[in-house]
Amino acid sequence: MLRxxxxxxxxxxxxxxxxxxxxxxxxxxxxxxxxxxxAKPFENSDPAKGPTGKLTQLNELQLQGRAIYVREGCWYCHxxxxxxxxxDTKRSGWKGVDSPVSTPDEFxxxxxxxxxxxxxxxxxxxxxxxxxxxxxxxHFRNPRDLVQGSxxxxxxxxxxxxxxxxxxxxxxxxxxxxxxxxxxxxxxQ
Amino acid sequence: xxxxLSRAEVAGASAPSGAIxxxxxxxxxxxxxxxxxxxxxxxxxxxxxAKFVWPDLxxxxxxxxxxxxxxxxxxxxxxxxxxxADMGLTFYLIPRLCGVKLWSEKLGLATAGLWNVIILSxxxxxxxxxxQGLEYAELPLALDIxxxxxxxxxxxxxxxxxxxxxxPAMYVSIWYVMGTIVWxxxxxxxxxxxxxxxxxxxxxxxxxxxxxxxxxLIFTPVGLALAYYFIPRSSNTPLYSHxxxxxxxxxxxxxxxxxxxxxxxxxxxxxxxQTISIAFSVMLLIPVWAAVYNFFATMxxxxxxxxxxxxxxxxxxxxxxxxxxxxxxxxxxxxxxNAIVSKTDWIPGHxxxxxxxxxxxxAIAGTYAALPKMFGKPLHSDSLANWSYxxxxxxxxxxxxxxxxxxxxxxxxxxxxxxPFIDTVVALKPVWLVRFFSGILMFLGIxxxxxxxxxxxxxxxxxxx
Numbered sequence: 001m002l003r004x005x006x007x008x009x010x011x012x013x014x015x016x017x018x019x020x021x022x023x024x025x026x027x028x029x030x031x032x033x034x035x036x037x038x039a040k041p042f043e044n045s046d047p048a049k050g051p052t053g054k055l056t057q058l059n060e061l062q063l064q065g066r067a068i069y070v071r072e073g074c075w076y077c078h079x080x081x082x083x084x085x086x087x088d089t090k091r092s093g094w095k096g097v098d099s100p101v102s103t104p105d106e107f108x109x110x111x112x113x114x115x116x117x118x119x120x121x122x123x124x125x126x127x128x129x130x131x132x133x134x135x136x137x138x139h140f141r142n143p144r145d146l147v148q149g150s151x152x153x154x155x156x157x158x159x160x161x162x163x164x165x166x167x168x169x170x171x172x173x174x175x176x177x178x179x180x181x182x183x184x185x186x187x188x189q
Numbered sequence: 190x191x192x193x194l195s196r197a198e199v200a201g202a203s204a205p206s207g208a209i210x211x212x213x214x215x216x217x218x219x220x221x222x223x224x225x226x227x228x229x230x231x232x233x234x235x236x237x238x239a240k241f242v243w244p245d246l247x248x249x250x251x252x253x254x255x256x257x258x259x260x261x262x263x264x265x266x267x268x269x270x271x272x273x274a275d276m277g278l279t280f281y282l283i284p285r286l287c288g289v290k291l292w293s294e295k296l297g298l299a300t301a302g303l304w305n306v307i308i309l310s311x312x313x314x315x316x317x318x319x320x321q322g323l324e325y326a327e328l329p330l331a332l333d334i335x336x337x338x339x340x341x342x343x344x345x346x347x348x349x350x351x352x353x354x355x356x357p358a359m360y361v362s363i364w365y366v367m368g369t370i371v372w373x374x375x376x377x378x379x380x381x382x383x384x385x386x387x388x389x390x391x392x393x394x395x396x397x398x399x400x401x402x403x404x405x406l407i408f409t410p411v412g413l414a415l416a417y418y419f420i421p422r423s424s425n426t427p428l429y430s431h432x433x434x435x436x437x438x439x440x441x442x443x444x445x446x447x448x449x450x451x452x453x454x455x456x457x458x459x460x461x462x463q464t465i466s467i468a469f470s471v472m473l474l475i476p477v478w479a480a481v482y483n484f485f486a487t488m489x490x491x492x493x494x495x496x497x498x499x500x501x502x503x504x505x506x507x508x509x510x511x512x513x514x515x516x517x518x519x520x521x522x523x524x525x526x527n528a529i530v531s532k533t534d535w536i537p538g539h540x541x542x543x544x545x546x547x548x549x550x551x552a553i554a555g556t557y558a559a560l561p562k563m564f565g566k567p568l569h570s571d572s573l574a575n576w577s578y579x580x581x582x583x584x585x586x587x588x589x590x591x592x593x594x595x596x597x598x599x600x601x602x603x604x605x606x607x608x609p610f611i612d613t614v615v616a617l618k619p620v621w622l623v624r625f626f627s628g629i630l631m632f633l634g635i636x637x638x639x640x641x642x643x644x645x646x647x648x649x650x651x652x653x654x
Contacts, residue, residue: 006358006359006435007357007358007359009348009351009352009359009363009367012359012364012367013367013371015439015442016367016368016371016372016438016439016442017371017375019439019442019443020371020372020375020406020442020443020446021375022443023443023444023445023446023447023469024375024379024398024446026447027394027398027446027447027449027450027462027465027466028379028383028394028395028398028449031391031394031459031462032387032391032394034459035459035462037459038389038390038391038459039389039391070320070321070322071318071319071320072254072256072257072318073254073255073256073257073259073260073318073320074256075322076255076256076259076260077255077256079532081453081456081457083455083456083531084455084456085455085528085604086606087603087604087605087606088455090606091603091606091610101457102456102457103457104389104390104457104458104459106457107388107389107390107393107457108388108389109388109389110388110389110392111387111388111389111392112321112322112323112384112392112396113323113388113389113390113392113393113396114322115393115453115456115457116532117324117452117532117536118532118536118537119532119533119603120241120614121614122610143244144244147611148611149611149612149614149615149618150244150611150614151240151241151244151614151618151621152244153240153244153245153248153254153255153256154244154245154248154249155254156249157249157251
C-alpha cells in the first residue's frame with residue numbers, strides 16, 4: 001500500500017486519512033460511549049460513598065455570570081479542576097477540610113467547558129461559598145486591595161454594572177457546590 | 190529538468206524557451222499579510238507580557254484587558270502570522286516541486302483576500318469579548334465557516350496543482366502539505382463544530398484533540414514540509430533519505446491524533462484515556478527523531494555553511510528547537526513530571542518553543558529564502574537578516590529557559606501546600622520580568638524581519654515603475 005502511495009496522491013491522501021481516523025475515532029467518539037460518567041449528572045445521597053449532593057443546572061443569573069466569565073477570559077488564568085493530586089485537594093480545601101477531587105459528572109451541563117490549562121491565579125473549581133459579595137466587590141475593583149502581590153487585572157467595569165456584578169458573583173458562588181463537602185463552613189452560615 | 194523562474198526574475202524579457210514561469214502572486218500576498226500581522230500581533234504580545242509585571246497597565250479599559258488581548262495574541266500569531274505564512278510558502282514551493290504553474294492564481298488571490306477579512310474580523314471580535322470560550326476556537330461561528338471556505342479554496346488549489354504535476358514521484362514536502370490540508374480539515378471541524386454539540390468532559394476531550402492537533406497535525410506537517418524543502422535547497426545538498434522521511438510521515442499520521450487527553454492528566458477524565466494519551470505521547474518520539482535525524486544527516490559535512498547562510502541558521506536552530514520541544518512533550522506527559530509542571534509557566538515556555546522556536550523559524554527561513562526568487566532581486570539587507578536571527582535566538586532562549594526553570598520552581602511550590610498560593614505568584618515575578626525583556630528582544634527580531642521583507646517587496650515594485 002505504501003509503495004503504491006509513494007507515487008499516487010490519491011493513495012497517499014486515502015492512507016493518511018485511514019491512519020488518522022483510527023486514533024481519531026477511538027479517542028473522541030468511543031470514550032463517551034464507554035464511560036457513562038461523562039454524561040450522567042452527579043447525584044449521591046449515601047455519605048458512605050463520599051460527599052453527598054446533586055448537580056443542578058445553573059439558573060438564568062448564574063448563566064449570565066458564566067457568559068461574563070467567558071467574555072472576560074477568566075479561564076485563561078484560572079482552572080476549574082481539583083486534580084487527583086494531594087496538593088490540589090489541600091489548595092481547593094477550606095478551613096482545614098480537604099476538597100473532594102473533581103469528577104466528570106460535576107461538569108455535565110458545562111458548555112463551553114472551563115477546565116483551563118494555566119493557573120496564573122488559583123484554581124476556582126471549589127470557590128463557591130468561600131467569599132461573600134462584599135469581598136468580591138472589593139477584589140474585582142482592585143485585587144491588590146485585598147491580596148498583596150496579586151497580578152490579577154482590575155475589573156472596574158464589572159463592579160460599576162450592578163446587573164453584571166450580581167451575575168458574575170452568583171456564578172462564582174455556584175462553583176463546585178454539587179458536592180456538599182463543607183456543610184458548616186460557608187460564609188452564609 | 191526544466192528551468193523554473195518567477196515572473197519577476199524574467200522581468201519583462203522573454204523567458205528562456207521551455208522554462209516554467211511562476212507568477213507567485215498568491216504566495217506574495219499571503220506572505221506580505223502574514224508578516225504585517227506578525228508585527229502587529231507582536232505588539233499585543235509585548236503588552237500582555239508587560240501586564241504580568243505591571244498588572245494595572247491599561248487595566249481599566251475593557252477591550253485592552255489581559256483576558257481580551259491574550260486570545261488576540263494566540264489567534265493572531267497562529268492564524269494571522271504562522272498559518273498565513275505557511276500557506277504563502279506552500280503556494281511557492283508546491284508548484285516548483287510539481288514542475289507546473291499554480292492551478293489558479295485568481296483563486297489563490299481570492300483566498301488571500303478572504304483570509305485577511307477573517308483575521309481583521311477576528312481582531313474586532315476578540316477585543317469586543319465575542320469569545321466562544323474554547324481554546325484556539327475562540328472565534329464566532331460565522332468566522333469559523335469562513336475559515337472552512339478559505340481552507341477548501343486553498344486545499345483545492347494545491348490539490349489541482351499536484352494532480353497536474355509533471356514529476357510522478359512526489360517529494361516528501363508534497364506529502365506533508367497534502368497531509369496538512371486533509372488533517373486540518375477534520376481537526377478544525379472537530380474543534381470548531383463538533384464541540385458545539387457536546388458538553389462537559391466530552392467537549393473538553395474534543396477541544397484538546399483539536400488544540401493538540403492544531404499544533405501536531407497542522408503546524409507540524411506544514412512546518413516539516415518547509416524544512417524538508419528549504420534545508421536541502423538552502424544548503425544545496427540532497428536530502429539524506431527519502432525512505433526515512435516516509436517513516437516519519439506515516440508514524441506522524443498514525444500517532445499524533447491519540448494524544449489530546451494528555452492535556453487533562455490527573456483531571457476529571459477517565460484514567461484509561463489518560464494512559465492511552467501518555468503511551469502515544471511517548472511514541473511521538475518516532476516521527477520526531479526520524480525527521481530530525483534526516484535533517485542532521487543531510488547537513489553532514491555542510492555545517493560550515495551555517496556561518497554565512499541566514500536561512501540555514503534559522504532552519505537548523507528550528508530543527509534543534511523542534512527536537513527539544515518534542516522531547517519535552519513526551520516527558521511532561523508522564524504522570525510524575527506532569528504533577529509538577531502541568532498548568533505552570535512551563536507550559537507557555539513549551540508552547541512558544543514549538544510555535545516560535547521551531548515552526549516560525551522554519552517560516553522565517555522560508556520567507557528569507559523565497560523572497561529574492563519571488564521578487565527577482567536580492568534581499569534588502571543580509572546583515573539585518575543576520576541581526577534578526579540573533580534577536581530571535583537570544584530573546585527566544587531567554588524566554589524559553591526562564592519559563593522552564595520558573596515553571597518547575599512554581600510546580601514544586603504548588604506541591605507544597607504549606608506555601609500560600611499568593612506567595613507562589615510573588616515568587617515568579619522575577620521570571621516574568623525576564624520574560625518581558627526577552628519579549629523585547631524577540632519583538633526587535635520581528636521588527637528587523639518585517640522591515641527587511643517589506644523593504645524587499647516595496648523596493649521591487651519601485652524598480653518596476
